[in-house]
Amino acid sequence: MNLSSLPLTDEQGSRFEQLPQLRTLQAGQTGEWPAVMQGSKGDIAVRVCAYRKTDEQRMESERKLQRTAQKKQKQKQLQSQTVEAAGYVVVVTTLDCLSAQEVLALYRHRWQVELAFKRMKSLLGLSRLRKKNPEGAKAWLQGKLLVACLIERLIATGEHFSPVESEGHSRKRGSEALSLA
Numbered sequence: 001m002n003l004s005s006l007p008l009t010d011e012q013g014s015r016f017e018q019l020p021q022l023r024t025l026q027a028g029q030t031g032e033w034p035a036v037m038q039g040s041k042g043d044i045a046v047r048v049c050a051y052r053k054t055d056e057q058r059m060e061s062e063r064k065l066q067r068t069a070q071k072k073q074k075q076k077q078l079q080s081q082t083v084e085a086a087g088y089v090v091v092v093t094t095l096d097c098l099s100a101q102e103v104l105a106l107y108r109h110r111w112q113v114e115l116a117f118k119r120m121k122s123l124l125g126l127s128r129l130r131k132k133n134p135e136g137a138k139a140w141l142q143g144k145l146l147v148a149c150l151i152e153r154l155i156a157t158g159e160h161f162s163p164v165e166s167e168g169h170s171r172k173r174g175s176e177a178l179s180l181a
Contacts, residue, residue, distance in 0.1 A: 006092060008035040008048065018048065019081060022088050025052035032100040037092070049100040051089040058087040120148050 008016035016035045025031045030051045037044045053061060065086050069078050091107045098106070121127050124144050131137040 006037065008037055008046070008092070010035060016048070018090065019084060021048070022050055022052065022085075022090070025050065025088075027052055027054045027058075030100045030104060035092070044094060046092050046094055047096070047100070047103075049091045049093060049103045051104050053087050053089065061086040120144075123151075124148055 008018075010016045011034055013036075016033075021031070021033050028051075030049070032047050032049045035046050035048050037046045062083055065078060065083065089104060089107070091103055093103050095103060124147060126141075126144055129137050129140070131140045
């Protein structure tokens with residue numbers, strides 16, 4: 001989330017200033033603050049959950065930010081607030097039953113799922129649906145997902161395969177992988 005994409009207020013109705021709140025965190029620390037978001041049907045109580053990256057993580061984020069800015073050639077100089085904000089992971093949530101650490105862990109898992117789908121789209125040609133009718137499209141997509149599962153299973157098996165093992169044991173392990181898929 002960038003600093004201006006979601007305007008928030010504090011519980012008194014004043015603008016919620018993220019950076020001053022984030023600056024209170026130490027490297028590797030997680031924090032949370034109550035805030036209010038303007039919804040189409042009224043105010044929504046939210047929590048701002050944040051993690052301050054370690055110096056190493058922050059420097060890597062800043063390098064990526066600089067590379068992205070150079071590729072897009074939008075600005076020669078990034079705004080100092082943008083660079084500072086890259087030192088944090090910030091998530092806004094309405095979930096009150098999870099701790100800030102759990103919210104951030106959920107966000108990391110969601111990101112891993114998104115990366116897996118991007119990888120599948122690229123490797124399996126899922127960027128364009130080849131069928132027009134719903135039944136054909138569903139069957140085509142399910143077939144591609146089955147292939148993806150088989151590939152993942154074979155890769156996992158291959159990572160634990162040793163050519164030094166006895167021949168009978170290697171065959172057994174390979175047939176187990178295929179039967180589990």
